[in-house]
Amino acid sequence: MSAGRGEVAANRALAAVIRGDDRMASADRVAIYAGMYVARLHEVMKEDYPATAAVLGQSFAEIVREYLVAYPPKKPSVFFAGQSFPAFLRSHPICRRMPYLADLAALERAMVEVFVAPDVAPLDEAALRAISAADWPRLRMRTVSALRLFEVQWRVAALLRDVQSGRRPKKPRRGKKFLLVWRIGGRVYFRETDAAEAAALKLLGRGATFDRVCEKLAGARRDAGSVKFIMATLRRWLREGVIARLGPSPARQSVSA
Amino acid sequence: MDRSEFPFLGFGVGLRRPHYAHVLASRSGRSHRRHREHIRGRSGSGGGVDWFEIISENFMVEGGRPLEVLDAVRDRYPIAMHGVSLSIGSTDRLSRDYLSALAKLAHRVRPAWISDHLCWTGVGGRNLHDLLPLPFNDEAVAHVAARIRRVQDVIERRIAIENVSSYMTYRCSTMTEWQFLAAVAAEADCAILLDINNVFVSAFNHGFSAEEYIDSIPPERVAQFHLAGHSDRGAYLLDSHDAPICEEVWKLYRRAVLRFGSVSTLIEWDDKIPKFEALAAAANRARRIYEEIRNLTQGRSGNAADAERRRRVA
Known part of the structure; x- marks a missing residue:
């Protein structure tokens, strides 16, 4: 119930700033950006960590989502977006089941960095x-x-x-x-x-x-x-x-x- | 504004990784000196593309394959630098590191010009890697124009700003998007990169007239056109750059060429990227439209023809 009330309050706050109309409410319009944020960075992570993504399968998307909450991008280039993923995985519960995952991600990150090193x-x-x-x-x-x-x-x-x-x-x-x-x-x-x-x-x-x-x-x-x-x-x-x-x-x- | 700072380069495409090998192997490149002559003396629709646009951030790196490819392409084609992370509309301070990386890349590339988007991409030190719209009001005009002037001072050249596709607008807006774009360009004394697809997408999403938008932009500010594909998501259009340019956008482009004359045109394709030939075909379609319209004023000099076009649409 409280989550529902929170959502209503958030939608009201959005509606006070963002215009909505008959076609789409203000919250729906903001949701387009929210969805694209996750989708775009998911693509970037999949490109930087193809083997980690292959090993994780469907859980990769959810783990990337958690990662983005813990380590939101702070630099202008997407090159840095996945920089802390190996460290994040090292303390993630998934590593109890797949303890090699952080090492694999560290190898893939090194490859990304070396690719554009001087x-x-x-x-x-x-x-x-x-x-x-x-x-x-x-x-x-x-x-x-x-x-x-x-x-x-x-x-x-x-x-x-x-x-x-x-x-x-x-x-x-x-x-x-x-x-x-x-x-x-x-x-x-x-x-x-x-x-x-x-x-x-x-x-x-x-x-x-x-x-x-x-x-x-x-x-x-x-x-x-x-x-x-x-x-x-x-x-x-x-x-x-x-x-x-x-x-x-x-x-x-x-x-x- | 003197448009000679933004010479007419003809018809280009965005340089993307899947096409590196094709571009480097292609024999259609030419030295810069010959390039201008080639554009001026073109008699029919050519097979290749005339120039490339790069995403600046993809090349703000220390070394490796991206810069190697860039140098090789730069030796054969004119290049424009197009940024996605300047965040000119943000309330965060302009990043000195970013600007110095931009200046360093410009020094290496010697681009025909530099552009970015009229938007904000992050706030509070966080980067959203997206192009978010600004409120359209006097306060935002003053804020953004001052920041553009600062950027132009740092990199010592005029930049072009692009209208973005948007899915939301703010209640505090007091003017139309085209009034805002024109006001920012005038106040900052910068150029406009007019993205025809973005005009179309935003017109659909917000219910305004794309034609009125095009007809309201001051011709002397327009330095470049973008053309791209979008996807239909039912309630809205998404600027996805993953599909061919639709017929309505081509129609709008024709209107833009009539109004603005000889403006360098670029095809963007960023997702589900097809073979290079598909992009070259789109660039050549833009070329044919341009030439058809140019023939309307055949016999006049380029500038006189452009002036005539402007009179016709005024």
């Missing part, structure tokens, strides 16, 4: 070879700007690949991993990585010297295999384009004085 050309092997061996240990490299690295508790990369390939998504396995998301040209890539590589990439991202990055990669290993592993990882980074191109005078600009 352009930084990747380093190629020839440029690296031009640096003298003596400068290598104190060489400071950086990761490209279009890169995100974060920890997940569930193996959601496989789930996302299932959705992208049109396969029926399977519930992911539990397993602590790091996810690396990056862009080359206009394409966004992602893969899992382990704690050692993630720590090395984080150091790289902060502009640490090459010898420190190598130490982190080698971890506790101090055998001949560690050099092989470091070289293989470095080659992989170069192939994947995750290291940023050095400045015009690499030796002078990138090695600390």
